[in-house]
Amino acid sequence: MTDALYVGIDLGTTNSAAAVFDGDRVESVRNSQGTALTPSLVRVDGSGRVTIGHRARRFLALDPTSVRGEFKRLMGTREQLDFPAAGLHRRPEELAAELLRSLRHDIETQIGVAPRCAVISVPALFELPQVAATREAATLAGFEVVELIQEPVASALASGWRADDSSGHWMVYDLGGGTFDVSLLETQGGFLNVVAHGGDNFLGGRDLDWAIVDWVLARMEAEHGVTLSREEPGDAPAIRRLKSAVEDVKIELSAAADASLLLPGFLPSGHLELTVTRADLERLCAPLIDRTVEICQRLLAEHRLRPADIERLVLVGGPTAMPLLRERVAARLGVPLQRELDPMTAVAHGAALYAASAGLDARPRAANDARGPAAKLWLRHPAVSADLKPHVVGKVTGAAQQGKGVPETIRLRRKDGRWESAWTDLNHEAGFIIGVELEPRRPNVFEVLARDPDGAPVPVQPDQLTIVQGMSLSDPPLSRRIGVALASDKVQVYFDRGEPLPARRTFRHHTVETVAAGSDDCLLKIPIVQGEFERAHLCRLVGTLEIRGRELKGTVPAGAPVELTLELDRGGNLSARALLPDIDQVFEEIAHLLVPEASHASLTASFSATERRLQAMRTRAFRGRLGEVIEQLDALVDTYKAVERDIAAAAGGDADAGLKARRTLLELDAQLERLEGQVEWPELKEEARWKLAWSSHWLEKYGNDHENRLFEEAAAGADRAEREQDAVELERQISMAYDLGFNAFLRDPEAWPALFENAAAEADRAHDLPRAHALVDEGRAAVRAGDRRKLERVVRKLWTLLPAEARQRQRAFQSGLR
Amino acid sequence: MEPPHIARITQNPFHVLGLRPGCSRAELERAGQTLLDMLAVDMRDAREYMTPLGPRARTAELVRHAMAELREPTRRVVHELWASRDQAAAAPRQPRTSPLSDDDAERDGWHGGFRALGWRTP
Numbered sequence: 001m002t003d004a005l006y007v008g009i010d011l012g013t014t015n016s017a018a019a020v021f022d023g024d025r026v027e028s029v030r031n032s033q034g035t036a037l038t039p040s041l042v043r044v045d046g047s048g049r050v051t052i053g054h055r056a057r058r059f060l061a062l063d064p065t066s067v068r069g070e071f072k073r074l075m076g077t078r079e080q081l082d083f084p085a086a087g088l089h090r091r092p093e094e095l096a097a098e099l100l101r102s103l104r105h106d107i108e109t110q111i112g113v114a115p116r117c118a119v120i121s122v123p124a125l126f127e128l129p130q131v132a133a134t135r136e137a138a139t140l141a142g143f144e145v146v147e148l149i150q151e152p153v154a155s156a157l158a159s160g161w162r163a164d165d166s167s168g169h170w171m172v173y174d175l176g177g178g179t180f181d182v183s184l185l186e187t188q189g190g191f192l193n194v195v196a197h198g199g200d201n202f203l204g205g206r207d208l209d210w211a212i213v214d215w216v217l218a219r220m221e222a223e224h225g226v227t228l229s230r231e232e233p234g235d236a237p238a239i240r241r242l243k244s245a246v247e248d249v250k251i252e253l254s255a256a257a258d259a260s261l262l263l264p265g266f267l268p269s270g271h272l273e274l275t276v277t278r279a280d281l282e283r284l285c286a287p288l289i290d291r292t293v294e295i296c297q298r299l300l301a302e303h304r305l306r307p308a309d310i311e312r313l314v315l316v317g318g319p320t321a322m323p324l325l326r327e328r329v330a331a332r333l334g335v336p337l338q339r340e341l342d343p344m345t346a347v348a349h350g351a352a353l354y355a356a357s358a359g360l361d362a363r364p365r366a367a368n369d370a371r372g373p374a375a376k377l378w379l380r381h382p383a384v385s386a387d388l389k390p391h392v393v394g395k396v397t398g399a400a401q402q403g404k405g406v407p408e409t410i411r412l413r414r415k416d417g418r419w420e421s422a423w424t425d426l427n428h429e430a431g432f433i434i435g436v437e438l439e440p441r442r443p444n445v446f447e448v449l450a451r452d453p454d455g456a457p458v459p460v461q462p463d464q465l466t467i468v469q470g471m472s473l474s475d476p477p478l479s480r481r482i483g484v485a486l487a488s489d490k491v492q493v494y495f496d497r498g499e500p501l502p503a504r505r506t507f508r509h510h511t512v513e514t515v516a517a518g519s520d521d522c523l524l525k526i527p528i529v530q531g532e533f534e535r536a537h538l539c540r541l542v543g544t545l546e547i548r549g550r551e552l553k554g555t556v557p558a559g560a561p562v563e564l565t566l567e568l569d570r571g572g573n574l575s576a577r578a579l580l581p582d583i584d585q586v587f588e589e590i591a592h593l594l595v596p597e598a599s600h601a602s603l604t605a606s607f608s609a610t611e612r613r614l615q616a617m618r619t620r621a622f623r624g625r626l627g628e629v630i631e632q633l634d635a636l637v638d639t640y641k642a643v644e645r646d647i648a649a650a651a652g653g654d655a656d657a658g659l660k661a662r663r664t665l666l667e668l669d670a671q672l673e674r675l676e677g678q679v680e681w682p683e684l685k686e687e688a689r690w691k692l693a694w695s696s697h698w699l700e701k702y703g704n705d706h707e708n709r710l711f712e713e714a715a716a717g718a719d720r721a722e723r724e725q726d727a728v729e730l731e732r733q734i735s736m737a738y739d740l741g742f743n744a745f746l747r748d749p750e751a752w753p754a755l756f757e758n759a760a761a762e763a764d765r766a767h768d769l770p771r772a773h774a775l776v777d778e779g780r781a782a783v784r785a786g787d788r789r790k791l792e793r794v795v796r797k798l799w800t801l802l803p804a805e806a807r808q809r810q811r812a813f814q815s816g817l818r
Numbered sequence: 819m820e821p822p823h824i825a826r827i828t829q830n831p832f833h834v835l836g837l838r839p840g841c842s843r844a845e846l847e848r849a850g851q852t853l854l855d856m857l858a859v860d861m862r863d864a865r866e867y868m869t870p871l872g873p874r875a876r877t878a879e880l881v882r883h884a885m886a887e888l889r890e891p892t893r894r895v896v897h898e899l900w901a902s903r904d905q906a907a908a909a910p911r912q913p914r915t916s917p918l919s920d921d922d923a924e925r926d927g928w929h930g931g932f933r934a935l936g937w938r939t940p
Contacts, residue, residue, distance in 0.1 A: 188843055189843055189844055191843060191847060191889075193889060378859050380854075380855035380856075380858050380859055381855065382851055385851075386847070387844055387847055387848050387851075389848070390848060390851065391848065391851070391852040391855070393852060393855035393856050393858075393859055393861070394859065395859040395860075395861065427863075429861055429862055429863075431856075431859065431861050433852065433856070498886065498890070499883070499886055500882045500883070500885065500886045502878075502879065502882070503879060503882065503883065504879045506819055508819060563819065706899055706900075706903065709899075710896070
């Protein structure tokens, strides 16, 4: 046990939990009801009084309109949740803040101090607006410093932080109330690596509940002639009550073969009473469980792993307590389950462990500094380390007394008395680096000793430090790629998936068209997108930096440079900074950081467009006799019908269903794009072969050994992608090979003159005609003079003036950059 | 801001972390963590690192990015190739203290440097 305390919180869709780690043991925090789980429910009564958790749950049957849950799924949207009795509206972040405030109070009751900082878990596939909303909720709840951790990473830490130094792959299957995450992890010598994530932000235990609710509604209609509809706003309170009862039945069926669903006074004729068997539950839940298994299998296939390569499968989240789910997932995946972990509290435990890794001591500052006069040290070291011999770095920042009590040498001594460092002289900056030795899998406390030039002891503060030896994760990795949409509909990747946070990256772009100073109509849009697709329109727009003409000090011509810096802090908070060097002006405000709205009109329009696209694809596939594509199109029909149902539920007031429909429509769009790739497969193959031959020719002539080796790897990758008929991968490998070939081609003496002639032929389409023509003249002079270096500069400038295709630009969120 | 083909050399993770290409995972983690801690307490020794094109400023972002690059086996192979090449080319005995401009580069045998690293120039 150490002095520090670390707090982790699992902010769940259905239930939330908190845990505290003291450097030795992790303990769940009990709420006022004495349980480790707090239902994620908030009640606001007629007088505006707020109640949380179990107390709020009691009012679900009596006063359903004053109780709200599942707000986590709406985080980062514009949605407001109504409390009609109080006449109030609350944003999802505000309700999450109420819940966090209550958990913070429970923690205070258990450890005696209100925690100053904490680590809060979020689903791995949460997007930036949802991450920002979670941070806002934590700040509203009174936390000063908050870091976020992805739920599966937290589960993995909880599951393995004291495991032996085994190396291998794990899979964490995390089915929460509203989200499903699956993560592939790898341990190597005590270091935890997140290899990849998959999942669905809109698939969770809640969907299992809805499947049962729909079945009960159908039975009610058949047996009692009573119709209730999720599409009807007036039926919402009754349906909420039914859903709560269904949740209880589902839990009961974990232990029993059948359970009764009893709702007094629910029907006009009296009570609703139904018997639900485990077989009913299995039949209703199987399709959803199978969907999660398919996501796991896809993730394994993407990383060329077989189930036999996975050492253990960790199941996390409330719904995974269902025996039926555990059996089905283990059987269909064929991976052994790790059973000793509590699926309900693992995430909170992992978050608390991560708080230690991040050095986030939850105690108030004053308590940390309450020591007598002493020389002040600034110490840095890992709080949790997989390394058995980490370094402690320090610097003396202030002496106790002028001239006296100035440390000259430092020693670290482990408190068990079995190890101590040599006396180490401070360097010219009054700093030191000392390697320490740790006892494995336990907290190691070290005393910090100091001596002055005469060898007399000097009191220092802090006078001890603790390093816990165990599995560590130094930086939280980014779960989705973040980049900027370009006018060509391509994405300039700034941060790749797995990038450790915090991170900052700068790229130089060029404007596509002129932005006139002082004009209200002129706008330079810089769309920031999140997602794994190469084409911008398939990724999610998560923020836009907008630069208006009226804000500019001078006109920015087409082709002007824009130095854009994106920065993500440890919690995934995004900031952007655009520098326009020509006018020396900086813009920093991101205009839009919300999950895009899912209005009924926009959903219906998107749905119709997808329907038309689906039909057009089917016609093309029939004409081309592409049986496999037709089969895959047929497989999309279920998804398509689910979107139709969600749009109807959204019309009935279920905002979450609307968001889910929007997401599924985007995914359908991406799948159609992939299928289009298959329809165009023969042309793509032909193009790939041509590009490989072309690149090989130039690399043979001008490439060096490294380039040729990389080319061979790309060619082998393309070959594999062709065998596997993976259009996206083939495009990626060919693009890499082509880049290498193009670089080699540029070394040919005739390359730049040829590129110049091509660009000059397009010059009449340039945004800035006078400048383009001047460059053409300059280029001609360079050709005559044989000045290839100058010619290269001219061609590169000309390229920046040529227009992007209007349609591509529109699809790329009207990006003004190339 | 350095152009990407220059940054590929100067920001090679092995140079940023001051490690040799064959280093173990534990060495990588220890070196990265120590550099981050040294930067956090503002130690002068950590603020610069040496590259074949002279010293460069080291930042916590660069260190984190370098660690992430070397944790990923396929990306590490590419960096190892480049770093081995850089080391074979040997760092200049008297490295520059200011960044090179295009004009300096032409005058001072910039292309010679590239040839030493395996590039051919037009």
